[in-house]
Structure formats: C-alpha cells, structure tokens
Amino acid sequence: MTQTIALQIKNPFADQLKKGYPLISKDAVDASQLPKEEGALLRLLDSHQRFLGLGYYGIQNKGIGWMLTTDVNEKIDKAFFIRKFTKALTNRQNFFDDPNTTAFRIFNGEGDGIGGITIDYFDSYYLVSWYSAGIYLWKDMIYEALAETVNFTAIYEKKRFDLKGQYMEQDDFVMGDPGEFPIIILENGMSYAVHLNDGAMTGIFLDQRDVRLAIREHYADHRNMLNTFSYTGAFSVAAILGGAIKTTSVDVAKRSLAKTIEQFSVNNIDYESQDIKVMDVFNYFKYAQRHHLKYDLVVLDPPSFARTKERTFSTAKDYPKLLMDTITITEKNGIIVASTNNASFGMKKFKSFIDQAFKETHTRYKIVEEYSLPKDFRVPREYPEFNYLKVVFIKKLD
Structure with missing residues (x-):
C-alpha cells in the first residue's frame, strides 16, 4: 500500500x-x-x-x-487515472478524427492533471514518458488504467528521470504486439519515420507540428533553406514539400545522416539532391562565411544544453551569439525561424535575445509571427510558464 x-x-x-x-x-x-x-x-x-x-x-x-x-474525498487509484485519461482523450478527439495526422500528444503532464508523465500517440502505438522516479513507481496502476482506456497495438515507454548513476535495464516495450520499426506516421499529410525502441529519441518532436506546417505552407517556396541542429531533418522535409529549391541540414551527431536520409526517403525525396552535413553548427557558420554562402530560410532550433569536444552550449547564455552568426549568412528579406524549448525563460526574455543579436549586428528586423505549444500539448491556462516552446519567425530587413 x-x-x-x-x-x-x-x-x-x-x-x-x-x-x-x-x-x-x-x-x-x-x-x-x-x-x-x-x-x-x-x-x-x-x-x-x-x-x-x-x-x-x-x-x-x-x-x-x-x-x-484538491478534493479531500478523491482517492488516487486506478479509477482516478482512468478518469484523467478519458478526459484527455476527449479533448483530443479532433486529432483522432483527422486522417492527415496520426501522431500527437494525448496526455501532457500537468496540463492534463498529472505532472511528471506524458503520453504520445503514434498511429495506434502509445509512448509513455516518465519524468520522475516518483510517478514511475505508480507505473503498474497507470498502465492498467491506460490499457483499459485506449485501443492500442503496443505501448512503449521512455524513462527520462535521473537514475542517479544506477544501472537500469532499458526495455522500451511494455505491452501489446511489438512493432516493426520504423513505423510511418502522418503529420498534416507529410510522412515521418518513427522509432519507439531506439533510445531516448523517436525521430520527430511533435511539439513543432504547427511550425513545420507553417514552413511548408508559407515560407519554403523557392527558398534556399538551412536547417541547423537538424536532428532527423524534419524541418527540411517540410521545406522541400513546400517548394524549397534546396535544403542543407546540419547536425553534429553522426546518426543524423542516416536518420535524415530515412525521413527524405519515406517522402520520396531524392536525398542526394539535398545537402546533409555532419558537423558542428558553429563550425558550419564559419564554413558558410568563408565560402560566401547565403540562405533565405534558416531554422535555428538548438537543444537547451549541449556539449561537444570543442564547446559547451546553453541557450540561456549563448543564443544571442548563435543568432548573430545566423544573421550574417541570411539573405536580405530572408526568414530566420528562431526556436527554443528552454523552460527557464519566457517569450519576453527570448525576444530580448533576438533584439540584442540584431542590434549588435546593426541589422533591422521584423517579427512576422510567433508560435508556442500546439493544442494537444495542453498547459494549465492560468500558468503559461509551463508553455516552454518559443518560436519566432523573423524577417531580416537589411
């Protein structure tokens, strides 16, 4: 008990x-x-x-x-979790009804009433992410409740909390019929390959869905696009399908090459006609400047914190410098998609980074539009600080 x-x-x-x-x-x-x-x-x-x-x-x-x-009479039992999951599913019914999108978040932690746990849906597969050992100790009851609430092919999990140096066998499969990966999901009609059994990452960040759609529909046509910290090239896929002339995807991780080729291939994109660079983004900026390369669409979506052999990067202190480097290789009237998922500061602070970078490069700019978390990533209405995603589309005027 x-x-x-x-x-x-x-x-x-x-x-x-x-x-x-x-x-x-x-x-x-x-x-x-x-x-x-x-x-x-x-x-x-x-x-x-x-x-x-x-x-x-x-x-x-x-x-x-x-x-x-806050109900003194409410018990925390399986029925409690079933009620929470049922309400969350009802709130996402529009997503389930959309045949062009088959991957989205069905339960977003504190936004749906249980902090420390998220659940994502990938075309009949469910992925449960655990963010503290405390909630993970409730896993048996939670999985029973989830299994009684949803129809699933299989359920997988990711343990994202600090294991304090202890070895814990990582078996992502929980129950159901194990999948053959990658599975191909749809997002606004675009295809993406997803792996639920391959380490911490799945191949796509679902919270950027609206941003990818905006790039495809409004910003990519006839553009030469640079996608930095590109991971699996999801933004590049959206740009190409939106009419981009060329994309260059840059990420320091060796796995990014095969992962990006995979995403291009499932969308019938000739990956050999695109550039995929495995290198440090900061080094690529220097390379681009030396070779006088310019881009009229640049996506800048770094991790909150990263460490390589050459440097340590934190968005909280290094984003202005990163943006200054970006400005130098962006064409006049080009678009910079500045993004961060760092929850330690809000949109106002993020915009101050943007303003600092443009002022220090003596460049005029205009904010075209802004994005935060999509509707399936519910946050408590009264507490916007839990809305961690900040994306700003910036037009370089000079």
Missing part, C-alpha cells in the same frame, strides 16, 4: 496551491519532512493544518512533486 505523508506547505506557496498551481516547489516545504523514498502520496496542509490537496513525491527540476487533486 502506498505511504501517505502529511506535509505542511509554507506561505505563500500554500496560496499558490489553493489557486491550482500544480507544482510543489522544493522551497515550499521543510526538507526534513520529506519521506525517504519517492512515490509516496503527500497530504498537503497549510500553516493552520487545513487541507490543500493530495499530491505525490517525485523530484523533477525545481519541484519535489505534483498536485493530483
């Missing part, structure tokens, strides 16, 4: 939780009160011992757990 611990919440954090804030901050509690093991239920009380809600203990980023319910 799961342990339940009474935990007093400090002010003003108690007021936040009363208003529906889902994350239990590590600063909200006396650390000595915490249980020894993650996964315990937390009966949250204010300084007057009044009930605030029921959560679970699971360390994740700045939090030590997530609120599950």
Whole structure:
C-alpha cells in the first residue's frame, strides 16, 4: 500500500496551491519532512493544518512533486487515472478524427492533471514518458488504467528521470504486439519515420507540428533553406514539400545522416539532391562565411544544453551569439525561424535575445509571427510558464 505523508506547505506557496498551481516547489516545504523514498502520496496542509490537496513525491527540476487533486474525498487509484485519461482523450478527439495526422500528444503532464508523465500517440502505438522516479513507481496502476482506456497495438515507454548513476535495464516495450520499426506516421499529410525502441529519441518532436506546417505552407517556396541542429531533418522535409529549391541540414551527431536520409526517403525525396552535413553548427557558420554562402530560410532550433569536444552550449547564455552568426549568412528579406524549448525563460526574455543579436549586428528586423505549444500539448491556462516552446519567425530587413 502506498505511504501517505502529511506535509505542511509554507506561505505563500500554500496560496499558490489553493489557486491550482500544480507544482510543489522544493522551497515550499521543510526538507526534513520529506519521506525517504519517492512515490509516496503527500497530504498537503497549510500553516493552520487545513487541507490543500493530495499530491505525490517525485523530484523533477525545481519541484519535489505534483498536485493530483484538491478534493479531500478523491482517492488516487486506478479509477482516478482512468478518469484523467478519458478526459484527455476527449479533448483530443479532433486529432483522432483527422486522417492527415496520426501522431500527437494525448496526455501532457500537468496540463492534463498529472505532472511528471506524458503520453504520445503514434498511429495506434502509445509512448509513455516518465519524468520522475516518483510517478514511475505508480507505473503498474497507470498502465492498467491506460490499457483499459485506449485501443492500442503496443505501448512503449521512455524513462527520462535521473537514475542517479544506477544501472537500469532499458526495455522500451511494455505491452501489446511489438512493432516493426520504423513505423510511418502522418503529420498534416507529410510522412515521418518513427522509432519507439531506439533510445531516448523517436525521430520527430511533435511539439513543432504547427511550425513545420507553417514552413511548408508559407515560407519554403523557392527558398534556399538551412536547417541547423537538424536532428532527423524534419524541418527540411517540410521545406522541400513546400517548394524549397534546396535544403542543407546540419547536425553534429553522426546518426543524423542516416536518420535524415530515412525521413527524405519515406517522402520520396531524392536525398542526394539535398545537402546533409555532419558537423558542428558553429563550425558550419564559419564554413558558410568563408565560402560566401547565403540562405533565405534558416531554422535555428538548438537543444537547451549541449556539449561537444570543442564547446559547451546553453541557450540561456549563448543564443544571442548563435543568432548573430545566423544573421550574417541570411539573405536580405530572408526568414530566420528562431526556436527554443528552454523552460527557464519566457517569450519576453527570448525576444530580448533576438533584439540584442540584431542590434549588435546593426541589422533591422521584423517579427512576422510567433508560435508556442500546439493544442494537444495542453498547459494549465492560468500558468503559461509551463508553455516552454518559443518560436519566432523573423524577417531580416537589411
């Protein structure tokens, strides 16, 4: 039976939780009160011992757990998870009804009422991602609830929490009929190859769906496109199908070459007619400048943090410099798609990075449009800080 611990919440954090804030901050509690093991239920009380809600203990980023319910009578059992999953599925019915898109998020953590877990749908295959050891200890009950809620070919999982140096056998398959990968999913009519049993990544970031569509429909036609930090070339696929004259995909990971060829091939794109470069993006900028290369569509979507043999990169401190390098190889009236998934700063800060880069290069610019998370990546309406994705389409005027 799961342990339940009474935990007093400090002010003003108690007021936040009363208003529906889902994350239990590590600063909200006396650390000595915490249980020894993650996964315990937390009966949250204010300084007057009044009930605030029921959560679970699971360390994740700045939090030590997530609120599950503010109903003093609600039990955290299989029926609870079934109710949450059923509501989430109902909210995504439009996606299930769209024959041109067969991959999307069906459960987005705190946005659907259970922080620390996400569930993605890939054409009858489901992928559960776990972000803390605390919620993972509930996995048996959660998988039972999911299996009773959805029709599935197979369920896979990714453990994305800190294993603290411990070896844990990584078997991504959970239940059902194991798939033969890649499976080919559709996104707005475009095909993408997906691997659910091949390490942490699947081959596509579903949160960029709207951005890929915008590139295909409005920005790619007759453009020469550079796709930096290209991963599997998903943005390049969208550009080519949108009429791009040429694409160049650049990523330092050796796997990116085969992965990009795979994505081109499933869309019947001649990969030999496109450039795929396995090299450090910063080195490629220098290469492009030496060879006087210019692009009129550049996608700039770096990881929040990366380390190579040559350098360490963090979007929180290095994005302006990265954007300055991009500006120098972008044609006049060209479009830069500046993107980050770093949750440590908001859109206002991100725009200050953009403004800094253009001012330091003495270049005028115009923000054409902005994107954040798509509708299936639900976030609590009152707490936009959980909407981590920031994408800005910028027109270089000089």
